Amino acid sequence: MKEHSKILLFDIETFPTLGYFWSHPWETSIISIKEDWYMLSFAYKWLGEKTVHVCSLPDFKTYKKDKKDDKELCKMLWKLLDEAEVICGHNALSFDCKKANARFIAHEFLTPKPYKIIDTKIEAKKYFNFTSNKLDDLGQYLNLGKKIQTGGFDLWKKCSEGDEQAWQLMEKYNRQDVILLEKIYMKMQGWMTTHPNMNLINDTTDGCPNCGSKDLHKRGFATTRVAKFQRWQCQKCGAWSRSPLKGGIVR
Numbered sequence: 001m002k003e004h005s006k007i008l009l010f011d012i013e014t015f016p017t018l019g020y021f022w023s024h025p026w027e028t029s030i031i032s033i034k035e036d037w038y039m040l041s042f043a044y045k046w047l048g049e050k051t052v053h054v055c056s057l058p059d060f061k062t063y064k065k066d067k068k069d070d071k072e073l074c075k076m077l078w079k080l081l082d083e084a085e086v087i088c089g090h091n092a093l094s095f096d097c098k099k100a101n102a103r104f105i106a107h108e109f110l111t112p113k114p115y116k117i118i119d120t121k122i123e124a125k126k127y128f129n130f131t132s133n134k135l136d137d138l139g140q141y142l143n144l145g146k147k148i149q150t151g152g153f154d155l156w157k158k159c160s161e162g163d164e165q166a167w168q169l170m171e172k173y174n175r176q177d178v179i180l181l182e183k184i185y186m187k188m189q190g191w192m193t194t195h196p197n198m199n200l201i202n203d204t205t206d207g208c209p210n211c212g213s214k215d216l217h218k219r220g221f222a223t224t225r226v227a228k229f230q231r232w233q234c235q236k237c238g239a240w241s242r243s244p245l246k247g248g249i250v251r
Contacts, residue, residue, distance in 0.1 A: 006085035006201055007047040009185065011177040012077070012096050013040045013170065015160055039070040039103055040159060042077050043174040045182065047088070052178045054171045067162055074103045082112035085201050090135045090181050091121045116196040120184050127191045135180055144183040148173045190238030197251060208234035209241050209251055216241070
């Protein structure tokens, strides 16, 4: 197996639930569900990898028989999550992870290996007061790029009908979301005081706990009521960390 980062960035796309409702389309009280949602595609890359990969329903043989059969697609995503130590997504805790888990259990998959989650939407809310914490708005505010325009629900509808050009745009849209996700994550990485400790994950002791870089500068001392620590600042991501004065893991 090719060595790669232990942080997986990913984003999923799903088809919405179809249902019947009374009177006004803006009301959310559904009388009856006509067709439940399913997974359309997902895009992913390992942090530091050059290529963003996209997997979608037409990639599998089962698509010809049933255009809504997402079992093989979900199985591939399950394997990736099972391999990762840390996963990163925008709104991952509320949407991507729970939606993926819903399809996993529906297909009777076992739970994947436990992983840590970095949700860039939650991190944006925690450390900053942006006007909007949406992926597209953050990308534009931070001058990192923007999402691809799809034209709205019509793209999802055409994909469900098997339109090849629609699928090409869907995959392009999904891929761009992960490109934007990585840029936003890297921009905020040094601010995250609860970021998983990469020294523990990578079995190292002297790297930046947020990004793993060895380029750390001494920046005075940190004290608590009972101890004094050497303070460091990473010159790559900007994160602050500390270590015991007599040596030990940077944390």
